[in-house]
Amino acid sequence: MLRTEHLSLAYGDKQVVDNVSLAIPEGGITCLLGPNGSGKSTLLKSFAGLLPPRSGQVFLDNRPVAQWDRRRLALRLAMLPQKPVVPDGIRVRDLIALGRFPHRKWWQRNLTTDDNATIDAMAMTGVSDLAERPVEALSGGQQQRVWIAMALAQETDILLLDEPTTFLDWGYQLEVLELLSTLNRQHGLTVVMSLHDLNQAAQFADRIAVLADGQLDTIGSPAEVMTESLVNRVFRVHTSITAGWEGRPFCSGFAESAQSRSRQRPRCIATS
Amino acid sequence: MTQPATTTPRADQRSLRKFCTSPIARLVLAGALSLAMVLVAGVQLGAIDLTWAQVWAGLAGESSQHVQRVVFELRLPRTLTGVLIGIHFALSGWLLQLLSRNPLAEAGILGISAGASLVAVAAFIVGDWLVSSANPYNNTSFALQYLPLFAMAGGLVTALAVYFLGMRRGHLSPVKMTLTGAVLAGMLHALTTGALAFWGHAHTELVAQWLAGSLYGAEWEHLRTLLPWTFIGLAGVALLVRPLEVMQLDDEHVRTLGLVLNRWRAFALLIATLLAASAVGVVGPVGFIGLLIPHISRRLAGANLPVQLVLCVLLGAVLAVLADLLGRTLFSPYEVPVGVVSAVLGVPFFLYLLSRQP
Numbered sequence: 272m273l274r275t276e277h278l279s280l281a282y283g284d285k286q287v288v289d290n291v292s293l294a295i296p297e298g299g300i301t302c303l304l305g306p307n308g309s310g311k312s313t314l315l316k317s318f319a320g321l322l323p324p325r326s327g328q329v330f331l332d333n334r335p336v337a338q339w340d341r342r343r344l345a346l347r348l349a350m351l352p353q354k355p356v357v358p359d360g361i362r363v364r365d366l367i368a369l370g371r372f373p374h375r376k377w378w379q380r381n382l383t384t385d386d387n388a389t390i391d392a393m394a395m396t397g398v399s400d401l402a403e404r405p406v407e408a409l410s411g412g413q414q415q416r417v418w419i420a421m422a423l424a425q426e427t428d429i430l431l432l433d434e435p436t437t438f439l440d441w442g443y444q445l446e447v448l449e450l451l452s453t454l455n456r457q458h459g460l461t462v463v464m465s466l467h468d469l470n471q472a473a474q475f476a477d478r479i480a481v482l483a484d485g486q487l488d489t490i491g492s493p494a495e496v497m498t499e500s501l502v503n504r505v506f507r508v509h510t511s512i513t514a515g516w517e518g519r520p521f522c523s524g525f526a527e528s529a530q531s532r533s534r535q536r537p538r539c540i541a542t543s
Numbered sequence: 544m545t546q547p548a549t550t551t552p553r554a555d556q557r558s559l560r561k562f563c564t565s566p567i568a569r570l571v572l573a574g575a576l577s578l579a580m581v582l583v584a585g586v587q588l589g590a591i592d593l594t595w596a597q598v599w600a601g602l603a604g605e606s607s608q609h610v611q612r613v614v615f616e617l618r619l620p621r622t623l624t625g626v627l628i629g630i631h632f633a634l635s636g637w638l639l640q641l642l643s644r645n646p647l648a649e650a651g652i653l654g655i656s657a658g659a660s661l662v663a664v665a666a667f668i669v670g671d672w673l674v675s676s677a678n679p680y681n682n683t684s685f686a687l688q689y690l691p692l693f694a695m696a697g698g699l700v701t702a703l704a705v706y707f708l709g710m711r712r713g714h715l716s717p718v719k720m721t722l723t724g725a726v727l728a729g730m731l732h733a734l735t736t737g738a739l740a741f742w743g744h745a746h747t748e749l750v751a752q753w754l755a756g757s758l759y760g761a762e763w764e765h766l767r768t769l770l771p772w773t774f775i776g777l778a779g780v781a782l783l784v785r786p787l788e789v790m791q792l793d794d795e796h797v798r799t800l801g802l803v804l805n806r807w808r809a810f811a812l813l814i815a816t817l818l819a820a821s822a823v824g825v826v827g828p829v830g831f832i833g834l835l836i837p838h839i840s841r842r843l844a845g846a847n848l849p850v851q852l853v854l855c856v857l858l859g860a861v862l863a864v865l866a867d868l869l870g871r872t873l874f875s876p877y878e879v880p881v882g883v884v885s886a887v888l889g890v891p892f893f894l895y896l897l898s899r900q901p
Contacts (some may be wrong), residue, residue: 358791361846373801434600
């Protein structure tokens, strides 16, 4: 499956990811956590072969991703960027059908198998009713489901998502994460995503990788990773971690700087 | 990943009938009809207005020599050349707007026309000097059929410069690309004017007229010179339709869909430049068609690229022929260049469409 060995990535002279070795478990949900600028997005891009490693390697099926033919890679691995661009005036159905591009020769029109995969992808994400609507007219949550449908229409077994919840309100965030969780359980889709919310990561991930300053700090199950000392070290947040939903860790906290300003600040109470 | 069983595929027949009664088919039909109308008008109207019967007899070769000459040697080649340059500029603009995801991209604005003009004018002046110094009594000027090649060389160099200077951190930046193109266009235009003032001599007037973008004096030779490039351009655009659909997405998204972006973008840029520069080489830089027609086609066709493409071909030809027709009839016997009229005609329509934008 997907793994990195001593991977270092850089934009020009700026080193962003430094000597990261990790393996993505097949059929699981892996979350990348870390403060802003810790290299989460960059690492995801390198998984998709979008950024040549400065040193080290990303492997897919024991073969460096850089050596994969782009189209063959697109049949194994789909990626949803953080802020995808909506083509002018495109309808939901047509956008999702773009996910079929790697499945046909570049001159071919839509094949029947393409139509079927598009219809299935719409059904799985619950956007069938929106098929004829222009994508621009949809709400943020609906748009995100359409983008996920497009990635599903690609029929890959790995799905990479760069902060799929960032521009959504809380309800839509949970909706998107639950959709991914369902797809993972029912279809064995391997999901790798970067998230900002620790509790959402703990709730949905099988495995959490924590990045700090481009280095891999910790990787493990939510219970192993979510400790008060780790959260304090990486995010500079004082936390209390309790048992939350289904025994998953739940943390609440306040920033270090806040504590120094006012020691009287009431602590947030975890409610679940 | 496994997929659940799916619904039955659509029957081809039903989709064909659905297509024929669809708004898209009506659009294409309306476009084709208006093209037919301006073609007839282009042959019929002018300094001497002909009747239907005269045009028909002229085309069939059964009329007076005078009518024959007007139809065959003047109006038909001119109108058909207008069709081709309309197609060239419209498709070139369409490709440039799509490949750079930049609604302002067009051969004129990006400096491709200016680069093509500069090299074509330079080739004209140098070629003329060579010919006349070799044989001072020969006053035939530099051969027309080579001008598109020189124009394409100039257009390609400019297009590459704009493309690479328009990059920011490995991504094509629409704003930077447009600004670079506008600045380069200004500089190249100044150089062309300068070259003309210094070395234009007896040909200054002829070249100045060409630089305004005019179909004045378009003959069968112009059409013959342009036609191979029209076919190459159309073939290239047809190959590009599917990749272009994907290229409307974000760069990284495009690459994760399995498209080798740089290769296809370079190919699209090449075809767009060949189309615009070959037309510049024959009739001079005609602006606005490349900006207006793709926008109008997009408004009418929505996101359907094959339909946009067909509408670009039809409407580009309509605008060019109509603009030329008005330019040579409104103030007859004076002529207004096709580029000027297409701007005057197209811009209000464009503004109207913009104001209706949701």
